Structures are given as C-alpha cells and as structure tokens.
Amino acid sequence: MEEVLQVANEWGIWVAGIVVVIICVIQAYLYLKQCFKAGRELGLEDSQMKQGFWVGAKTAIGPAFAVFIIMVGLMSVIGGPMAWMRLAVIGAAPTELTAAQLGAEGYGVEFGGEGYDLQAMATSWWTMIINGVGWLVLVGLIGHKLEPVREKMSGGDPSWLPVLSGAGMLGVFGYLIGGDVLTLEGPMYAVIFGAISMVILLQVAEKTTEKFKPYCLGIAMVTGMIFAIILG
Amino acid sequence: MSEQINEEMWEEVYVKPVKKVGMITLLVAAGLTFTPLIYLYLAHGILPPMDAALRSWGLVAAAFGAFYIVEPVSYYAILGLAGTYMSFLSGNISNLRLPCSAMAQEVVGVTEGSKKGEIIGAIGISASVLVNLAFVTAAAIVGMAIIGVLPEIIVEGFRDYTAPAIFGAVYGQFSMRYIQLAPIGIGIALIMLGIIQAPAWLAILACVFGTMGIARVMFNKDIIKGD
Numbered sequence: 001m002e003e004v005l006q007v008a009n010e011w012g013i014w015v016a017g018i019v020v021v022i023i024c025v026i027q028a029y030l031y032l033k034q035c036f037k038a039g040r041e042l043g044l045e046d047s048q049m050k051q052g053f054w055v056g057a058k059t060a061i062g063p064a065f066a067v068f069i070i071m072v073g074l075m076s077v078i079g080g081p082m083a084w085m086r087l088a089v090i091g092a093a094p095t096e097l098t099a100a101q102l103g104a105e106g107y108g109v110e111f112g113g114e115g116y117d118l119q120a121m122a123t124s125w126w127t128m129i130i131n132g133v134g135w136l137v138l139v140g141l142i143g144h145k146l147e148p149v150r151e152k153m154s155g156g157d158p159s160w161l162p163v164l165s166g167a168g169m170l171g172v173f174g175y176l177i178g179g180d181v182l183t184l185e186g187p188m189y190a191v192i193f194g195a196i197s198m199v200i201l202l203q204v205a206e207k208t209t210e211k212f213k214p215y216c217l218g219i220a221m222v223t224g225m226i227f228a229i230i231l232g
Numbered sequence: 233m234s235e236q237i238n239e240e241m242w243e244e245v246y247v248k249p250v251k252k253v254g255m256i257t258l259l260v261a262a263g264l265t266f267t268p269l270i271y272l273y274l275a276h277g278i279l280p281p282m283d284a285a286l287r288s289w290g291l292v293a294a295a296f297g298a299f300y301i302v303e304p305v306s307y308y309a310i311l312g313l314a315g316t317y318m319s320f321l322s323g324n325i326s327n328l329r330l331p332c333s334a335m336a337q338e339v340v341g342v343t344e345g346s347k348k349g350e351i352i353g354a355i356g357i358s359a360s361v362l363v364n365l366a367f368v369t370a371a372a373i374v375g376m377a378i379i380g381v382l383p384e385i386i387v388e389g390f391r392d393y394t395a396p397a398i399f400g401a402v403y404g405q406f407s408m409r410y411i412q413l414a415p416i417g418i419g420i421a422l423i424m425l426g427i428i429q430a431p432a433w434l435a436i437l438a439c440v441f442g443t444m445g446i447a448r449v450m451f452n453k454d455i456i457k458g459d
Contacts, residue, residue: 012271012275015271025361025365028361030253034250039352048342052355052356055356057359060363061363063398066327067324067364069394070391073379075375080372082268083368087364089361090265091323091324092327099296102292103280103292106284106285106288119280122278126289129266132265132323134293134300136258136259137259138300139320144247144254144313154345158458162346168310170414172307173406174418175421175435186393190394190400193400194398194400194401195403196404197404198400203408214335216335216401224397225393226389228392
C-alpha cells in the first residue's frame, strides 16, 4: 500500500489534476462575467450581483470546511492529487469512494487491503474517472435541451415559477434526508437538528440583520453534527 | 417584476454564450480527467487490466448510470442553464452548489426560477467553486497536520454527519417558505425508500416530480401562493 500511495502522490498526477481544475476555474470566471452582463440587461444592479457573489462565498465556508476534513480521509486511500482533483471539481466524496471501491472489486481485491497493487489503484482511478465522465458527457451534450422542458412545466406563469423551483428543492432534499432519517441513528439526528437550527437561525436573521444569513448554513451544519455525535 | 426582457436579447446575451462555454468545458474536462491514467502509463507502464476495467465500468454504471440523466433533469428547474453546467463540472452539488445558489437568491431577494434568480444563483455557485477550491487546496497542503490535532470524534462527526445536517438545514430553509409542501417531499421519500424500497434513481424522480405535481395542484387551488 505504501508503494501504491507513493506513486499516487507523484508530481505528475498533481499536474494532471491542475489541468482539470483550471478548466473549472476558467468556466466559473467566464460564467461570472457573462452573468454580470446578462444581469445588467435584466435590470439587476451591480451591487446586487456582488452581494450574490459574497453570499455564495460565505455560505460555502461551512460545507467547504466539511469537504476539507473528508478529503484528508480520502487522501490516505486514493492519494493527494486524485482526492484534490475529484473534490475540488467533478465529484463528491461518497460517489468517489464508492467508485474507487467498485474498481478494486472489479480487479478482484479488497480496496486498500492485501493485494491492492498499482494496477488495482489504476483500476480504482479508471472507475472514478469513467463514472464522472458519464455526467460530464451527458450534461455537456443535453444540458441545453433541458430548458424547453422547464418552460413547458412552468407554462409561462411567472407566479408559479418560484413554487416550481421550491417544490424541486423540497423534492431533492426530501429524497436526500429520507435515507438519513430511515437510519434512525446519528444521521437522523443530524437531519433533525440541522433543520431546526436552520429555521431558528434564519428567523433570527430576518428579525435582526440579513448579513447574518450566509453564515446560518455553516452554524446549522455544526449544530446538527454536534447533536448527532451526542445522541447518535 | 421587470421580467419583460426581450427574449431575443436573453438568447444572445445569456443562452447562446452559456451553452457554448458549457458544452466545450464539460466535454474537454471529460477528456482531460483521463490524464492521471495516461501519466501512470507513461511514467510506470501501468494500465488497468482490460477485463477488470470493463467489469468495474459495469459495476459503477449499474450503481450510478441512471443518475447521469436523472440528476440533471431533476436539478435543472432549480439550477438553470449556467448553474447546471457549472454544478456538474464542479461536483459537490447537493452539499454545496444547491445551498449556495439558494441562499444567494434568498438574500438578494430575487424570485427563484425567474431569470434574475437564475443569474444570482449562478453567481453564488461560481463563488462557491472558488471557496471550495481554496479549502481543498488547503486540505492537500496542511490537511494532515490539522487532522492530527483534531480529536477522532470530531473528524468522524464531520465525515458522517455534516452531509445529513446540511441536507436537513436546506430542507428547513425551504419548509419555512412552503410549509404546506414540507410534509410532501420527505413523505414521498419515506414511502419510496422505506416502504416500497424503490431504487434510488426512481425515488429521486418520484420525490422531485411528485412534489412538483402536488405543488401544482395546491397552487391551482390557491393553497400555495407564488410571489
């Protein structure tokens, strides 16, 4: 395993990772520029768009810190550069870990265990990569075809649009918390206390200062986690 | 609400350039993600054995394949065009992109699902890409040292409980706004996952489009009001 990790941490793989990360940063920059341009046409003030940027940045701090901690765990099994590349862009920890494990399974060894040699690691990486490519290629090819679907669902009624979008959020996150609630253990407490603290925090923010709002998610995340550790 | 922007103008200044950049960046990135494997081959002559590669491709496609299509379709109404391209290139969608997009729209005070909402949401996402990149880069450099001083229980807490806590928090945030819909999303999830034990891809479709459908009925009956 040590030899495997030594190769996994070679500089060449950092370079390979950096190239992909750069694409992602270029994309974010181009979209930011285009959004400011399109936003002005829509009558948005620059100050509103800058506010949107900073709210996004501040809201990201809590979840990104969680990614930070989880990534260090991932580094010890798939190496630093791959963990960095898959979590900075492209993937998310649970998906990447599952794919890496399935790669080892396809190779016929236990992930990170006896017999996990360089070829096994190459198979793990291949599996993570080919899995990620599925989303990238499909969204790359059909992403723009989804707009007409949304238009159809909205039926051109502007007052229905926010409800449609909100219902989508409750659907997606209902699905995501469903599995956690059914554990009836730690993750369930994390969901419950994350939700309760977020509701309280947002109400406090509404009565005091809007500036507090971007920090609510991070605080709710830590609160949910603490209760889950205590009760779980 | 001054949403009455010329559709042609919107097409020119937003849809066309966003689509072009999105297609190019995603497809180029898809190709470039193979470079670590190319490096392994060039530097060490190592390739995954063909049979193992095909077998694990089959395994991973069986586990995630349905999501390649189900996720973009389910998330599109929330993320919009630029948000979709950005989210699927940058990953960490449910724990980072969706919450940041939603909070940016909430604080700026734009209507979700509107063009203004789409712009502000995408700006929030692009900020989250940069913040996350800073954190994971820090993790690569000093992560080991920081983990070393944190108690094991905290590290495990972050690993096991932060995602459910974030999901719960976002659910709470949207429940406040559409309290009538709050039992619906989780209700469908519990039925699909707990009682029917449906596969994940089917459960997510049922949750998203089921909640949207019930929302439409409530909206038509004036139980829920839009902005």
